[in-house]
Amino acid sequence: MQIDKKTIRKVFWVAVGCIFFYWLLHETERFRALWNTVVGIVSPFVIGAALAFILNVPMRSFENRLKFIRNEGLRRAVSIVLTFVAIALVIYGVFRLLVPQISETIMTLIPKLTDYFLGLEDKLFTFLENNPELLAWVSANTDFASFDWPSLIQQAMSMLKNSLTVIAGGAFSAVGSVAGGIVDAVIGLVFAIYSLARKEILARQGRRILYAFASERAADETIRVMRLTNVTFSNFISGQCLEAFILGCMFAIAMAIFKLPYITLVSVLIGVTALVPIVGAFVGCAVSAFLILVNDPFQAVVFVAMFLVLQQIEGNLIYPKVVGTSIGLPGMWVLLAVTVGGELMGIMGMLVMIPLASVVYTLLREVTQKRVEKKQIDPDKLMDHPIVLKSKFKENRERREHIKFRREMRALAEKYKAQKKHQK
Numbered sequence: 001m002q003i004d005k006k007t008i009r010k011v012f013w014v015a016v017g018c019i020f021f022y023w024l025l026h027e028t029e030r031f032r033a034l035w036n037t038v039v040g041i042v043s044p045f046v047i048g049a050a051l052a053f054i055l056n057v058p059m060r061s062f063e064n065r066l067k068f069i070r071n072e073g074l075r076r077a078v079s080i081v082l083t084f085v086a087i088a089l090v091i092y093g094v095f096r097l098l099v100p101q102i103s104e105t106i107m108t109l110i111p112k113l114t115d116y117f118l119g120l121e122d123k124l125f126t127f128l129e130n131n132p133e134l135l136a137w138v139s140a141n142t143d144f145a146s147f148d149w150p151s152l153i154q155q156a157m158s159m160l161k162n163s164l165t166v167i168a169g170g171a172f173s174a175v176g177s178v179a180g181g182i183v184d185a186v187i188g189l190v191f192a193i194y195s196l197a198r199k200e201i202l203a204r205q206g207r208r209i210l211y212a213f214a215s216e217r218a219a220d221e222t223i224r225v226m227r228l229t230n231v232t233f234s235n236f237i238s239g240q241c242l243e244a245f246i247l248g249c250m251f252a253i254a255m256a257i258f259k260l261p262y263i264t265l266v267s268v269l270i271g272v273t274a275l276v277p278i279v280g281a282f283v284g285c286a287v288s289a290f291l292i293l294v295n296d297p298f299q300a301v302v303f304v305a306m307f308l309v310l311q312q313i314e315g316n317l318i319y320p321k322v323v324g325t326s327i328g329l330p331g332m333w334v335l336l337a338v339t340v341g342g343e344l345m346g347i348m349g350m351l352v353m354i355p356l357a358s359v360v361y362t363l364l365r366e367v368t369q370k371r372v373e374k375k376q377i378d379p380d381k382l383m384d385h386p387i388v389l390k391s392k393f394k395e396n397r398e399r400r401e402h403i404k405f406r407r408e409m410r411a412l413a414e415k416y417k418a419q420k421k422h423q424k
Contacts, residue, residue: 044184048191052199053230057237059083059196080196094272101265101291108294229359236355244274247281247314254306261295262288266303279342281311333357 024031062079069075195202210219248271255263266288273284285307293300341353 044187045191047184048188049195051188052192052195053233054237055083055087055192055196056199057234058086060234076197080193083196094268097265097268101262225359225363228362229355232358232362233355236358240275243314243318244271246318247271247274247310250310250314251307254310255303258302258306260292260299260303260306262291265291279338281307281314285311333361 059079059082062082063075066075066078069078207219207223210222214222248267251270252263252267255266260266266284269288270281270284273280273287276283285304289300289304289307292303337353337357344353
């Protein structure tokens with residue numbers, strides 16, 4: 001075996017991998033602490049990169065509309081400012097609509113709940129009075145006089161003291177977590193702004209590093225997949241926002257037709273929650289139905305029935321066409337991606353899994369097409385209604401059966417001739 005630099009390098013990296021694996025097995029706690037430290041350091045930049053990736057979609061739209069600004073740096077800066085202003089206005093508008101209506105509903109609900117529980121208490125006592133046997137059984141099996149009230153009070157005070165200690169410790173921990181979260185958010189926001197302002201330079205540097213340390217073929221394929229991922233995720237974000245807007249408008253029109261209350265509140269709430277694929281609108285429906293229930297139970301029933309009808313229209317017609325078509329993923333696979341993503345990572349998994357499934361679907365389709373062409377499969381076999389296909393095994397079996405049949409017929413013919421000859 002010839003030993004060269006390439007072989008030595010492979011042996012070196014295999015040895016390093018074995019040493020690292022041995023250390024990982026015997027120093028699990030240290031590895032976990034090291035991993036948490038690395039995640040804590042890297043997470044703000046990952047959040048900033050994800051935020052920049054999302055905000056790049058509206059920023060690119062602003063840049064296309066500001067082409068009259070000839071200075072590219074100025075156009076980029078104005079686009080970034082307009083993007084953040086637009087996002088802030090949307091968030092402010094949503095909270096401005098939701099918070100007052102929810103507060104008003106809660107203030108209306110509290111007296112009704114109080115009256116309900118008071119009425120429930122009266123009904124309970126009335127029920128016990130009308131059923132003396134049950135009242136006697138409760139009195140016989142519940143001896144309030146034998147309770148050790150001082151001991152119960154002491155235990156309650158001890159539990160309260162321990163709870164206060166836990167709450168105080170949790171409060172200090174929460175303050176520290178909030179402070180750390182604010183610092184991470186500020187770092188991520190600054191990194192997102194820098195990434196948006198310098199995205200071409202960062203992409204160029206990434207390509208240089210990739211071509212420097214990977215083979216040209218691998219680098220070409222990696223860049224192609226990354227560009228496909230970028231286009232797919234961008235189309236998904238745009239399609240999801242458009243679908244949420246359409247669904248909100250549908251609810252506003254339908255609620256106006258049926259004269260239901262809280263039209264603006266419910267429409268905005270449904271539109272915002274619909275940003276979460278498939279299941280988000282159901283959460284909005286539950287909250288909205290609760291708000292309408294306080295006003296009129298019958299209207300809440302009408303709203304739920306209206307929601308089910310609109311949800312069928314949205315789920316079977318609008319969502320597969322708007323979102324599924326924009327990312328090149330059929331509606332059936334959109335539903336599968338949402339289900340798998342929700343089971344693995346919750347809401348974030350739903351948002352990520354659909355465009356990721358679209359990328360995998362596109363790559364798998366390309367690989368399948370190349371392999372079919374390489375094998376030179378007859379195009380007739382790939383038709384929707386193909387010709388009758390016969391496998392090699394079936395063809396060989398039929399040929400053997402035909403040969404066997406011919407031999408049997410020949411043997412019968414010879415036997416018949418022999419009998420004729422014997423008779424003569």
